[in-house]
Amino acid sequence: MNTSDSEEDACNERTALVQSESPSLPSYTRQTDPQHGTTEPKRRRHANSDTEAGHAARGGVAAPRERDSGPVPDGEDEELTVKYGAKHVIMLFVPVTLCMVVVVATIKSVSFYTEKNGQQLIYTPFTEDTNSVGQRLLNSVLNTIIMISVIVVMTIFLVVLYKYRCYKFIHGWLILSSLMLLFWFSYMYLGEVFKTYNVAMDYPTVAMIIWNFGAVGMICIHWKGPLQLQQAYLIVISALMALVFIKYLPEWSAWVILGAISVYDLIAVLCPKGPLRMLVETAQERNEPIFPALIYSSTMIWMVGMANPSQASDSADRSADEEVRHSEDVILEREEAEPEVQMHRGQNRSYSAEEELEEDRGVKLGLGDFIFYSVLVGKAAATGGDWNTTLACFVAILIGLCLTLLLLAIFKKALPALPISITFGLVFYFSTDNLVRPFMDNLAAHQYYI
Amino acid sequence: MAAAVFFGCTFIAFGPAAALFLFTISRDPLRVIFLIAGAFFWLVSLLLASLVWFVTVQMSNKESSSQQKALLIFGVVLSVLLQELFRFAYYKLLKKANAGLLAISQEDTMPISVRQLAYVSGLGFGFMSGAFSVVNILSDSVGPGTVGIHGDSQHYFISSAFMTLAIILLHMFWGVVFFEACENQRWWSVGAVVFSHLLVSCLTFVNPQYEGSLIPTYLVLCVMAGWAFSCAGGSLRNLKLCLTCKDKDFLLANHRPR
Numbered sequence: 229m230n231t232s233d234s235e236e237d238a239c240n241e242r243t244a245l246v247q248s249e250s251p252s253l254p255s256y257t258r259q260t261d262p263q264h265g266t267t268e269p270k271r272r273r274h275a276n277s278d279t280e281a282g283h284a285a286r287g288g289v290a291a292p293r294e295r296d297s298g299p300v301p302d303g304e305d306e307e308l309t310v311k312y313g314a315k316h317v318i319m320l321f322v323p324v325t326l327c328m329v330v331v332v333a334t335i336k337s338v339s340f341y342t343e344k345n346g347q348q349l350i351y352t353p354f355t356e357d358t359n360s361v362g363q364r365l366l367n368s369v370l371n372t373i374i375m376i377s378v379i380v381v382m383t384i385f386l387v388v389l390y391k392y393r394c395y396k397f398i399h400g401w402l403i404l405s406s407l408m409l410l411f412w413f414s415y416m417y418l419g420e421v422f423k424t425y426n427v428a429m430d431y432p433t434v435a436m437i438i439w440n441f442g443a444v445g446m447i448c449i450h451w452k453g454p455l456q457l458q459q460a461y462l463i464v465i466s467a468l469m470a471l472v473f474i475k476y477l478p479e480w481s482a483w484v485i486l487g488a489i490s491v492y493d494l495i496a497v498l499c500p501k502g503p504l505r506m507l508v509e510t511a512q513e514r515n516e517p518i519f520p521a522l523i524y525s526s527t528m529i530w531m532v533g534m535a536n537p538s539q540a541s542d543s544a545d546r547s548a549d550e551e552v553r554h555s556e557d558v559i560l561e562r563e564e565a566e567p568e569v570q571m572h573r574g575q576n577r578s579y580s581a582e583e584e585l586e587e588d589r590g591v592k593l594g595l596g597d598f599i600f601y602s603v604l605v606g607k608a609a610a611t612g613g614d615w616n617t618t619l620a621c622f623v624a625i626l627i628g629l630c631l632t633l634l635l636l637a638i639f640k641k642a643l644p645a646l647p648i649s650i651t652f653g654l655v656f657y658f659s660t661d662n663l664v665r666p667f668m669d670n671l672a673a674h675q676y677y678i
Numbered sequence: 679m680a681a682a683v684f685f686g687c688t689f690i691a692f693g694p695a696a697a698l699f700l701f702t703i704s705r706d707p708l709r710v711i712f713l714i715a716g717a718f719f720w721l722v723s724l725l726l727a728s729l730v731w732f733v734t735v736q737m738s739n740k741e742s743s744s745q746q747k748a749l750l751i752f753g754v755v756l757s758v759l760l761q762e763l764f765r766f767a768y769y770k771l772l773k774k775a776n777a778g779l780l781a782i783s784q785e786d787t788m789p790i791s792v793r794q795l796a797y798v799s800g801l802g803f804g805f806m807s808g809a810f811s812v813v814n815i816l817s818d819s820v821g822p823g824t825v826g827i828h829g830d831s832q833h834y835f836i837s838s839a840f841m842t843l844a845i846i847l848l849h850m851f852w853g854v855v856f857f858e859a860c861e862n863q864r865w866w867s868v869g870a871v872v873f874s875h876l877l878v879s880c881l882t883f884v885n886p887q888y889e890g891s892l893i894p895t896y897l898v899l900c901v902m903a904g905w906a907f908s909c910a911g912g913s914l915r916n917l918k919l920c921l922t923c924k925d926k927d928f929l930l931a932n933h934r935p936r
Contacts, residue, residue, distance in 0.1 A: 310779060310789045314707035321710070615813040620721055623806070627718045630711060656721070663728040666735075668810060670750055675834070675885035677811055677841055677878070678724075678757040 316591040317633050319526035321626060323463050324593075324601055328622060330467040331474070331602040332609045340420040341475045342610045349476045351375045356478040368480035372488045375481075379492070383503040391510055406449055406465075410442040413468045455527070462524050466595050470602035474610060482607055486650055489600060493644040524598065527590030591633065597645045601625050604653045612661060616668055620660040624652035684820045687839035691812050695805060695846045702797075708790050709798045716768060716802025716853075723764035724810065727757035751883065758879050761803070762872045765853065768799055769860050792861060793854070793910055800853015804846035812842040831886035841882070844895045848878060851899070851906035858909040874898055 335341055348355070351374055354367035389398055415438050422429050445465075448458045477485065496502040608621040628649030636643050671678065703709045731753035739745055772795050776788050790798075815838050826832040852871050859867030878898055884890040907917075919925040 311708065314711055314789075317711055318707035321714075615817055616810050619806075619809055619813065623714065623717050623721055626714050630714070656725075659725050659729070663732045664724055664810075667724075667728040667731050667753060668814070670746075671754070672811070672815060674747075674750065675838065675841075675882060676750065676754050677845055677882040678727075678754050678761070678807070 313633070313637055316526065317630055320524075320591055320593050320629060320633070323459060323524060323526075324598060324626070324629060325622075327463045327466050327470070327598050327602050328605045328625075330463065331470050331606040332618060334417075334421075334467070334471055335474065335606050335609045338420050338424045340423070341471050341606075343475075344478075347476065348478060351378050352476075352478060352481050354481075356480055364480060368478065368484050371478065371481040372484040375485055376488050376492055379489075380503070383496070387503045387507045387510070390507060403446075403450065406446060407442070409465050409468060410445040410449075410461075411438060413472065414438060414441055414464075417468060417471070459524065459526075462595060463598070466524075466598035467602060470599045470606055473599070473603045474606045477603075479611070482603065483654070486600060486604055487654060490644075490647040490650040493646040497642065497644040523592045523594055525590055525592045591636075593645055597649075600646060601629075601649060601653070604650060604657070608653075608657050608661075612665075614661070614665055616665060617657060617660045620656045620664070621653045624656040625649045628652040680820060680822065683835055684816060687812075687819060687835050688816055690836070690839040691808060691816075691842040692846075694843065695801065695808065695850075698801060698850075699805075703801070706790075709794065712772070712790070712795060712798045713802040713805070716799035717806035719764045719768045719799075720761060720803045720806040723760040724757060727753060727760045730756060754879050754883075755876065758875050759872070761807075762856075762875060765799070765803065765856055766860070766868075769857055772799070792857060796854045796857030797850065797910075799857070800850040801846075803853060804849030807849055808842045808846040811845065812838055831888070833888060834886075837885075837888045837892060840892060841895065844892070844899050845878070848875075848895075848899055848902060851902035854906040855902065855909050874902065 346355075346357075352371035353374065354370050356364050356367055358364050358367060386398065415434070418434065418438065421427075444453075444457075445461045447453060448461050453461075473482070496504045499505065605618060605621050605625065609615075609618045628651070629645065632643060632645050632648050635648075699713075703713055731749065734749055734752070735746070738749060772792075776790075776792070776795075780788055815835065819835050825834055831837070852875060856868060856871045859865070859871070878895050881891045881894050916925065920928070
């Protein structure tokens with residue numbers, strides 16, 4: 229999928245980390261320019277943003293669109309490309325790292341999230357307190373199947389809702405889930421933190437804190453707010469959701485679910501009949517923005533004019549970021565979980581033909597990705613207490629993200645962000661825990677250094 | 679014990695490296711990425727070494743402590759060799775990537791020079807190596823306890839911190855020298871780097887006699903520092919100019935005549 233941008237675009241940014249193997253790149257520029265009149269670029273841009281948005285969703289990463297800029301020479305362009313690409317990678321590294329740090333810090337200090345008192349989600353009904361290994365494995369696989377099916381059903385439900393234009397329903401759903409996340413879960417979290425540090429607190433103060441936190445969060449997420457505050461809220465709710473998963477998913481089920489979710493993500497984003505893809509195509513057909521939700525966007529997009537007739541509303545333009553987060557909130561409700569994330573992938577920005585002020589679009593990453601990365605690292609921190617394992621998983625996930633962004637730059641279409649990172653993370657978790665840990669422990673006992 | 683030891687040892691072990699990261703690497707996203715990639719390569723080398731060690735331990739007699747110790751020493755040597763091998767592999771990968779970028783861009787300048795890559799990758803290796811060596815020890819130092827209550831050395835924490843500091847800086851210098859040697863095909867330099875790494879690791883076998891391991895390690899550190907400085911293009915003249923604020927970069931930045 230290529231962006232065809234008209235010549236009047238002022239900015240030229242490429243966010244490819246590495247330019248694709250295109251010696252033909254110069255000719256591409258020359259070729260496409262003359263082909264587009266004023267209406268087409270607009271249409272193409274919509275399509276492009278939708279597709280990107282669609283793919284970005286939960287497991288996706290969307291590259292900012294590319295623009296051609298006539299005057300900029302190719303070589304300099306390439307260098308700029310690499311630098312911009314690297315900048316975007318870092319723009320995603322920082323929030324992912326922050327989210328993981330919050331989760332690991334909480335897991336290590338607040339014991340509530342590692343206590344297992346037999347409570348489980350209704351999506352994972354099979355208990356793992358069985359005697360034989362085989363039975364336990366079977367139960368975890370069954371739990372995974374149930375969880376993934378729930379997710380698939382939810383995604384399809386959302387796609388159907390979207391297809392039949394039930395925007396109000398979706399909106400309401402998102403608001404409800406973000407309410408729950410911002411108020412209830414953060415209240416629980418605050419309570420546990422106070423318990424851990426033995427802080428004396430009264431209800432009126434807590435009410436005020438939670439009310440302020442939640443209200444500002446709702447406004448930032450669904451309406452307008454400073455970019456960094458929005459991003460901070462996004463990170464916080466991803467961390468909260470990850471903590472909930474870490475607490476309530478049984479041990480083995482969590483690992484199997486992580487693996488299965490990556491596979492599902494791959495399928496949903498890349499297969500022609502995947503729900504996410506269908507969602508994107510529907511949005512494309514209608515030429516309207518997909519519900520932006522559950523997506524972390526590293527930059528605010530400045531929109532000049534509005535060409536989006538959908539009732540996602542003009543507020544959707546501004547609230548693109550918020551909705552992104554919003555849809556993420558949906559994940560809070562167990563029912564929605566992933567499907568929601570996938571559904572609301574993609575930042576959809578409407579473009580008008582006369583828009584020239586588009587800033588560097590940054591990169592978008594679905595909040596579901598944040599959540600699952602944090603679940604992996606959090607579980608590594610929770611089980612065993614070995615910091616080496618946590619560090620190894622952290623580095624593995626970052627490298628996976630880097631590779632995904634590299635692929636994104638090469639293929640220039642939205643890709644699932646989970647598979648590579650989670651695979652690396654899982655491989656490194658199990659190998660570090662079982663192989664590296666005894667080795668390093670022995671070395672440390674004798675104070676040998678390698 | 680507790681907070682004082684924890685913070686003290688953390689700052690000793692990671693202070694200089696963190697300062698290097700903050701002032702020279704954190705501003706440039708490309709360098710950060712290569713740093714993390716370097717850390718990843720070190721991790722993979724450790725993984726392989728641990729795998730081999732684990733397999734040999736499973737096959738050996740677990741009761742005999744001398745055999746276990748011998749296997750551990752073998753593990754250390756193998757790990758060092760693998761680390762250097764992966765450093766070479768990282769060098770090759772970076773050259774290929776740079777060559778690719780250069781071919782595409784048709785420009786003469788690469789976004790990041792080989793020397794910067796050498797520095798950044800060395801530091802990446804160092805960070806990961808230092809972190810894996812010392813983080814568990816640091817987390818234990820936060821809690822209550824008495825060091826060396828069973829007759830072991832009481833200087834466990836602080837010596838670990840100093841050793842880690844030396845290792846991190848050494849990795850950085852090794853990286854610089856190694857890449858420079860590979861660029862100029864000077865294989866004896868590569869051999870010297872590998873040898874000095876082996877030397878430093880083997881010196882730690884005399885722990886807890888820290889005089890025997892820490893002092894020679896720091897001597898090696900000074901030698902490598904000088905070597906890396908000259909490999910990176912430094913000289914006494916440059917150093918003098920820099921210290922008296924008469925070097926070109928400083929003058930240009932401050933618009934002063936020479």
